[in-house]
Amino acid sequence: MEKHQQKEAVHNQERGRIIVRTSILGIAANVFLSVSKIISGFLTGSLAIMLDGLNNVSDVLSSLVTIIGAKWAAKRPDSRHPFGHGRIEYLSATAVAVIILYMGLSALTESLKKLNQPSEVVYFPFYFVLLGLSVIIKIALGIHVKKTGDRVGSGALSGSGADAFFDGALSAGVLVCAIINSVFQINLEAWAGLIISLFIIRTGILMLRDTADDLLGKRVDRALISRVRALICHHPQVLGAYDLILHSYGPDCHVGSVHVEIPDSLNAREIDKMEREIAEAVYRESGVMLEGIGIYAVNTADREAREIQDRIHEMLGKREGVLETHGFSLDREKGVIQIDIILDFAIKDRQALFEEIRQELQSAFPDYHIQAVLDLDL
Numbered sequence: 068m069e070k071h072q073q074k075e076a077v078h079n080q081e082r083g084r085i086i087v088r089t090s091i092l093g094i095a096a097n098v099f100l101s102v103s104k105i106i107s108g109f110l111t112g113s114l115a116i117m118l119d120g121l122n123n124v125s126d127v128l129s130s131l132v133t134i135i136g137a138k139w140a141a142k143r144p145d146s147r148h149p150f151g152h153g154r155i156e157y158l159s160a161t162a163v164a165v166i167i168l169y170m171g172l173s174a175l176t177e178s179l180k181k182l183n184q185p186s187e188v189v190y191f192p193f194y195f196v197l198l199g200l201s202v203i204i205k206i207a208l209g210i211h212v213k214k215t216g217d218r219v220g221s222g223a224l225s226g227s228g229a230d231a232f233f234d235g236a237l238s239a240g241v242l243v244c245a246i247i248n249s250v251f252q253i254n255l256e257a258w259a260g261l262i263i264s265l266f267i268i269r270t271g272i273l274m275l276r277d278t279a280d281d282l283l284g285k286r287v288d289r290a291l292i293s294r295v296r297a298l299i300c301h302h303p304q305v306l307g308a309y310d311l312i313l314h315s316y317g318p319d320c321h322v323g324s325v326h327v328e329i330p331d332s333l334n335a336r337e338i339d340k341m342e343r344e345i346a347e348a349v350y351r352e353s354g355v356m357l358e359g360i361g362i363y364a365v366n367t368a369d370r371e372a373r374e375i376q377d378r379i380h381e382m383l384g385k386r387e388g389v390l391e392t393h394g395f396s397l398d399r400e401k402g403v404i405q406i407d408i409i410l411d412f413a414i415k416d417r418q419a420l421f422e423e424i425r426q427e428l429q430s431a432f433p434d435y436h437i438q439a440v441l442d443l444d445l
Contacts, residue, residue: 168271
């Protein structure tokens, strides 16, 4: 596993370099555009062009935050952060969102002022060329940055790319307003600025929502969960895999635990060997570290226990809202049946349905005490 960890470290370093290179490209383009637009807006008296330039300033700041986040995320694990520093990217993405949201609110304030006090705008041919060039640069930059961010799994980079793409569309709107103003003498500056500010605010809110989900612990991608579960179940001694929990410590770092059903005939040495083989295969094929593998022992020689288990599965399989049952265990000495039940999150009162099911099982098997657990759809 050590070789795989070294390979993972090299991958993280290369990922960090890609993020930094892409961010530097974005900084260079946005510095040029922001300086050009702010100067042009000041000379022409165009609020829309000036706000478009300030929007590019926010992109520069966003890229700087992204670089800092990538540098921190590439740091090796230490005693205080044994799972690495990957989550710093969630914080950097949050910082990007706050910057964008602040710029949008500031732009909104200025636009509302201009609605009440419109000012005269004077355009020159050079400004039309500049706006047209800005549209091309921003759209091309947005497509490139977002694709790169999606490829390397950087939320901050993907967010910056999406923002740049929308910036290109907004610059196109500013260009249209400038043409209308020059040809028809209809001043749409304040309205254009208002639209720009609303788009900026929307981008900031969406980014905050996404990064908040990451920080709160959103559900891991189902494709990864299915892949890990399939790798576990591929082991010949595993009869089923349940309660798979994956914790994200960054875009490429997941640590998890799982319960597996195995025959009750296996001894401790065989179980230890099986667990090591499962952990190695899962890490090698998916990069996920399984820090704990719990055991459900399946009755293989007890015919009555198997019949009771099949009957329970049949009963609950007909119940609407029941997604899965597992972890069946029968203890004759204590007179106890244990089972985990997973109910759909869409059910309004899951606890009430669970209690109803438990009572139904208790009535069906009066000689045993039913110890049921309301499990989660992970």
